[in-house]
Amino acid sequence: MSRTLYDLIGLAAGVAFILALKGLSHPKTARRGNLIGAFGATLATLVVFFYVSPELSLPLNNLGWILGAMAVGLAVGVPAARKVQMTQMPQLVALFNGVGGGAAALVAIVECLHLGAKASMAEVIFTVFTVSVGCISFSGSIITFMKLQELMTTRPVIFPAGRFIIAATLVSVIGVGAIIVALGTTPLLVLAALSLLFGVLFVLPVGGADVPIVISLLNAFTGLAVAASGYVLDSVLLIIAGTLVGASGTILTRLMAEAMGRSLFGTLFGAFTAKPQDVSGAAEERPVRSGSPDDVAILLNYARRVVIVPGFGLAVAQAQHTVRELADLMISKGIDVAYGIHPVAGRMPGHMNVLLAEANVPYDQLEEMDEINPTFSQTDVAIVIGANDVINPAAENRPGCPIYGMPILQVSNAANVIFLKRSMRPGFAGIENELLYDPKTMLLFGDAKASLTKVVSALKAL
């Protein structure tokens, strides 16, 4: 295959990626978009095996190793993607992103070792960029994975002089990079190690609720690393694909931050600049009103409008099917039922929509925050199932708390609020919720699925 044909097919794959991103931006075309992307990627991969450049001959050297390694990757990646629980999907995406960044860094390292002294200045600069950014993305993604999987604390990790340590690490990454460029020697592995360290330090101070934003940012980073490696490898396709992901990832990061009412800067560095939080008195023993499933059923039976606010707790309890059963029952009794979906309910923007779609909840019952908020004042009962931070009034009235400024679902405007909770433990962001102590709030403790099942049978009996 000639270089021209090879490049043309690469261009076709690049166009496929543009169409994929375009398709993924609209609900109707999203699935097709993803398939177009997969097609482009497959095409690009296959064509490498048939391209003969002046210095290469077919079949590729080390063909056995190449095919073997791809088989291993398939054997790991496909089952992981197929079997993952939808609740754990965000951390899987983080992990996939991380390994992509790691791959980009390794590719650049190998190419640099291979080129040795023959490498041009520009090639060295792009190699340094790919190695450092790829490594940051890799280690940063591993930390986001551990936070989401709750293998480590989800709270911001702040250490003494953290800001200075992080800044010093960044300066040394840049310094070592500059030395490599200037002297042409290859302490590339030192650069990789420092970048890995920086990735860890950079993500540690990010609070659990903000992790999705960081995943998206690291996704954009990996894209840029891939684009830079494309220059070194003389591949237009890698430049196009990497840049597309870098650019769209940056926009997406900003959109996500906006949906959460956060600035990107605040997300990344907020933990260092925030004043010490006041947690005075909030966590003490205070009276709450807890009810039985029968009480809840009676309240629902006489309601005209009920809004269900699902959160991550619903997903953990796998209660999405039971909640649909409850909603169907209420609808059959003539009650107006809607789901209020916060943009970041769950662990990632849109995560809750995925989970409810899994339970076949009709699309027209799902209402976004801006649609549902004005209706709470006409709502008799708001049922909050395993959600916390997204309805916490502290976001509106307690300046200085970590989620202050995040738009919330204003369930406190409903006539009655029912909380289904496992315990009094605060939400993912670790902030006490005043609404729990409000006189119009009733708490139903227990596993969300078990509680809902009891409410359903109590409501049927009425």
Place this chain on the structure above:
Amino acid sequence: MEPIAVISIFVLAVFVGFEVVSKVSSTLHTPLMSGANAIHGVILVGAIIVADHSSTNLELGFAVVAIVLATINMVGGFVVTDRMLEMFKGKKR
């Protein structure tokens, strides 16, 4: 490759990237991120090229690890995105 050609491609791709995702509803943020994530899995192409180049065991070792990681990124990414979107389709009937 000519540096000016590379810069042109880069700048144009940045604008295309900005443009295609600028109006996306929050519902689709997660699948979109996941799909974009799968796309940068094409680093697999780069990994295969360097594996072919490799002349020492060290280089080949790194390259093989890169192929494994890149394959996981690419294939896993597209499969998991499809699984998410499959559910969206289910509710639209």
